[in-house]
Amino acid sequence: MSEWSAIVLAGGIGSRLRPLTSNIPKPLVPVANKPMIDYNLELLRNAGITGKIAIITRYMREEIIQYFKDNDHFNDLDIVLPVFDPLDTADAVRKAANYIDTENFIVSMADIVTNIPLQDFMAFHVEKGGIASITLKDVAHPRAFGVIMLNQGSRILLFLEKPIPQELSLATLTFSKKETIRFQSNLVNTGIYAFKHDVLEILESLDDLMDFGKDVFPYLAREYGIYGYARRDYYWMDAGNPQTYLYTNWDVLRRWAFPYFPRATSEENNVWINHNHPSLPSGSIIDPPAAFGNDITIGNNTRIKSQTVIGDRVTIGDNCEIEASVIWDDVIIEDNVKIKNSVICNGVLITTGSQLNEGTVIGPNFTSSEALISEKNQTFVKN
Amino acid sequence: MLKEIERLTKGGRITAFSNTELTPELSALLGGAMGTLLDPNAVVMIGRDYRRDTRMLKRSFSGGLLSAGIELIDLHGIPTSILQFAVRRYGADAGVMLTRSHNLAGMVSIKLFEATGIEFESSQVAKIVNIAKSGELRRVAAPDVGWISVADAMKVYDRALAGFFASSKESMKEANLRVVVDCACGPASRIMPDLLSEFGCQVITLNAHRPRNPLFLPNPSSLVRLREMVRAIGADLGIALDAEARHAIIIDSQGRIRTAEETASVNLHSRYDPRSNATVVIGSSVHPSVYHDLHKNIIFSGHGEPGGIGRAVLEHRAIYGFNDTGLFVLPVFSPGSDAIVASFTVLSQMAKSHLKSTDIYRNHQVFAQRTAEVTFPIEKMFEFFKSVLNEQPQDFRVIDTFIGIKLITNENEWIHLHLATEDNTLQIEVYDPKENLDRQTELIALARNLVDTFLQNRSSSLARWEN
Structure with a gap:
């Protein structure tokens, strides 16, 4: 029996990330030219997970299954793709119980990018001996996630999923005189968990427990004792909406997620290239860091400014300026176009003279017959 | 006052007639005793029902807790079930609930809850009573006297329940x-x-x-x-x-x-x-x-x-x-x-x-082994139940089933007397684990006897009053 196995939850719809998830499931949304789920699987590989890795799919299941058929870069892992329809996160684990034959296992979300020292977390889980351990991170606005209070021994005293103000108020009052750590520093659950195999029996007998955040952890914290892994020194980002998606791309380019990098066959001076370097005609410049896919054509006097990601089969015209943006595959950008802090999905045509300002998101296959001048944070989708 | 304390515990709870047995002074003493039992850094949630006397007693009990340095979260009028929910979910060290009795006029219970949200065992209640009797209370210095904060637990409960039944919401709406x-x-x-x-x-x-x-x-x-x-x-x-x-x-x-x-x-x-x-x-x-x-x-x-x-x-x-x-x-x-x-x-x-x-x-109907029905004026039924509960007939433990009363023997035989489907009718149900028909008949006769005795006593006392 292998020591650890894993369940990767990849069934989410990614509705907050729309229109990026209109045509592809969220786990396959590329971050720096690499699907998000790849970051997750690389994390598990680096942690030495040798048991089964069950990837639980639901929304656009066929696309994810096809992705693993078409790509062989995880052939060294024992990946299984069971087909069932989970009702929620904990229900997914309950239904995947047959794939877990190890004493401990990891559960992770397929839509986060992190370089958490997973082996260290696994050792923490074994040392504490609780039925579950949760990875935690500081964030600025905990109400958007969940709030956790720990004691000095890292035991979780309180677990609140997306609390309303009255809940925060009650929790603050009850813990006002307790020796807790870091409640004020906004610890949240980051979506990577370690469990003892025994938790599967609990999930089996209590089928009211559907969601980890809302049901399972509050219950386990009260009845069994669970632990929080609250190291500060790692990178974690939930690319849950277009803005944080953009940040995640920048962060990977800035090497904040080290040792997880953009998809590339080579890298030089923080420019990641996949197989063939784009030709740079006279007057064109690339400011690192940046990442490039295959078959990219760049016009004259075009500047690719730092923190830009460009996918496969992208054509960029003359006199363009692209700054801190993410451009997916099969995109045509005509001449004299300026793009700043924007996301452009597959199959888009940006006509001559367009100006895409900060926060612009162009959904898949969008085309316009005339120059597009966007307001800040404007979204365009194909009708 | 201290002499009264022993009489306050009934069935493992602090239960007494308010303002005669359980006075504000005694309530404050008991609050102080509970505060003494708890850790000085404890935070306690406290609530009450809507009666005037529970409001009064809660205030004095709170005073006792505060004097021992306990921080209070006042949930005001709140169902006991929600107080228990809040104590456990939000990490309070204990809970206190002051409620009236379901069937005895003027009787009040002070229910005490652990951090788990589960009610104190009788041995824990006895400790508090003993501390109160001994008078050895922890009185903190003025700057360390506890503080009362007010919180709305109804709102958080509302949200939790809506989340818990979220999967049924659409079908219920339809x-x-x-x-x-x-x-x-x-x-x-x-x-x-x-x-x-x-x-x-x-x-x-x-x-x-x-x-x-x-x-x-x-x-x-x-x-x-x-x-x-x-x-x-x-x-x-x-x-x-x-x-x-x-x-x-x-x-x-x-x-x-x-x-x-x-x-x-x-x-x-x-x-x-x-x-x-x-x-x-x-x-x-x-x-x-x-x-x-x-x-x-x-x-x-x-x-x-x-x-x-x-x-x-x-x-x-x-x-x-x-x-x-x-x-x-x-x-x-x-x-x-x-x-x-x-x-x-x-x-x-x-x-x-x-x-x-x-x-x-x-599909969930419970059929008793033997049943009988007796005519009984509906307006007297509650009084009958209360009288049996108070008297606790010999060899039986009587419990309140909220539709009637159940008399249970040590052998786990029982008689359930409750409101029947027909108005002005009392239903008698009996159960004997040994399934002895004679014993079942005996239990039915016993129940009838209880009913008859009550009705006879009532009619004779009524006759006396009329004369």
């Missing part, structure tokens, strides 16, 4: 169920009608006011009124809560008053996979037909210790606990009995199955 709910003039009136509306129910609410003179609800007359209301408007369900929202009596769509055991059975069977290896805690005098088909580990819990069912559920990691007094403990949601959750489970079951409540309950 079902558009018509529900009559009697809130027993308790704090649940602030939350139950709104919650039902939020789930798409058409709600008629009874007893949502705060009467100057306390009413003892539910009682046979109030249940008959509720039944008539259900029949009159063709409601899908009637729900009679007690003032603490720990007990619920359900009236089905045909106006049949369902026992707590039947409602517990609906809850249990609708929620869990009978094939699983989970544990269930069941009151020892529950009719075996409720659990005979369960292939579960069953733990029996007797009556007597406060919080007995909840504690057994916690200790055995059970998935559910219930008894025949109408306590329903679903630990995934709350550590104590929660009648709101039990009622919503029935409603969600109706909505998901598209069945009438009568049809759902048909």
Whole structure:
């Protein structure tokens, strides 16, 4: 029996990330030219997970299954793709119980990018001996996630999923005189968990427990004792909406997620290239860091400014300026176009003279017959 | 005053007549004693029902706690079930609830809860009483006197319950169920009608006011009124809560008053996979037909210790606990009995199955071994139940089933006397684990004798009064 196995939850719809998830499931949304789920699987590989890795799919299941058929870069892992329809996160684990034959296992979300020292977390889980351990991170606005209070021994005293103000108020009052750590520093659950195999029996007998955040952890914290892994020194980002998606791309380019990098066959001076370097005609410049896919054509006097990601089969015209943006595959950008802090999905045509300002998101296959001048944070989708 | 203290504990709880036995001074002393027992850094949640005397006693009890340096979170008027929920979910060190008795005028209970949300055992209550008797209280210096903060636990409970039943919300909205709910003039009136509306129910609410003179609800007359209301408007369900929202009596769509055991059975069977290896805690005098088909580990819990069912559920990691007094403990949601959750489970079951409540309950009907009916004036029925509860006939332990009373022997034989389907009729049900017909006849005769004695005493005292 292998020591650890894993369940990767990849069934989410990614509705907050729309229109990026209109045509592809969220786990396959590329971050720096690499699907998000790849970051997750690389994390598990680096942690030495040798048991089964069950990837639980639901929304656009066929696309994810096809992705693993078409790509062989995880052939060294024992990946299984069971087909069932989970009702929620904990229900997914309950239904995947047959794939877990190890004493401990990891559960992770397929839509986060992190370089958490997973082996260290696994050792923490074994040392504490609780039925579950949760990875935690500081964030600025905990109400958007969940709030956790720990004691000095890292035991979780309180677990609140997306609390309303009255809940925060009650929790603050009850813990006002307790020796807790870091409640004020906004610890949240980051979506990577370690469990003892025994938790599967609990999930089996209590089928009211559907969601980890809302049901399972509050219950386990009260009845069994669970632990929080609250190291500060790692990178974690939930690319849950277009803005944080953009940040995640920048962060990977800035090497904040080290040792997880953009998809590339080579890298030089923080420019990641996949197989063939784009030709740079006279007057064109690339400011690192940046990442490039295959078959990219760049016009004259075009500047690719730092923190830009460009996918496969992208054509960029003359006199363009692209700054801190993410451009997916099969995109045509005509001449004299300026793009700043924007996301452009597959199959888009940006006509001559367009100006895409900060926060612009162009959904898949969008085309316009005339120059597009966007307001800040404007979204365009194909009708 | 100290002499009175011993008399305050009944059935493992602090229970006494307010303002005669349990005075504000004594309440403050007991608060100080509880504060002394707790850690100086403890935070305690405190609540009450809507009676005037519980408000008074809560204030003095709070004063005692504060004098021992305890921080208080005042939840004001709140159902006991929600206080228990809040204590556990938000990490308080203890909880205190002041409520009136269901059946004795002027009687008040001070219920104390651990950090788990489960009621203190009688031994813990005895410790507090002993501290109060000894007078050795921890009195802190003025700067360390505790502070009272006010919080709204109803709102967080509302959100938690809506989340817990989120998967039933759409089907309940589509079902558009018509529900009559009697809130027993308790704090649940602030939350139950709104919650039902939020789930798409058409709600008629009874007893949502705060009467100057306390009413003892539910009682046979109030249940008959509720039944008539259900029949009159063709409601899908009637729900009679007690003032603490720990007990619920359900009236089905045909106006049949369902026992707590039947409602517990609906809850249990609708929620869990009978094939699983989970544990269930069941009151020892529950009719075996409720659990005979369960292939579960069953733990029996007797009556007597406060919080007995909840504690057994916690200790055995059970998935559910219930008894025949109408306590329903679903630990995934709350550590104590929660009648709101039990009622919503029935409603969600109706909505998901598209069945009438009568049809759902048909599969959970409890049939006694022997039954009998006696004519009994409805307006005297509650008085009869109270008198038997107070007198506690020899060889029997008497419990309040909220539709009547149950007399239980040490051999676990029982007599259940309760409101019958017909008005002005009392139903007698008996059960003998040995299935001895003679004994069953004997138990029926005993019940008839109790009824006759009560009615004769009443008519003779009435005659004396008239003369």
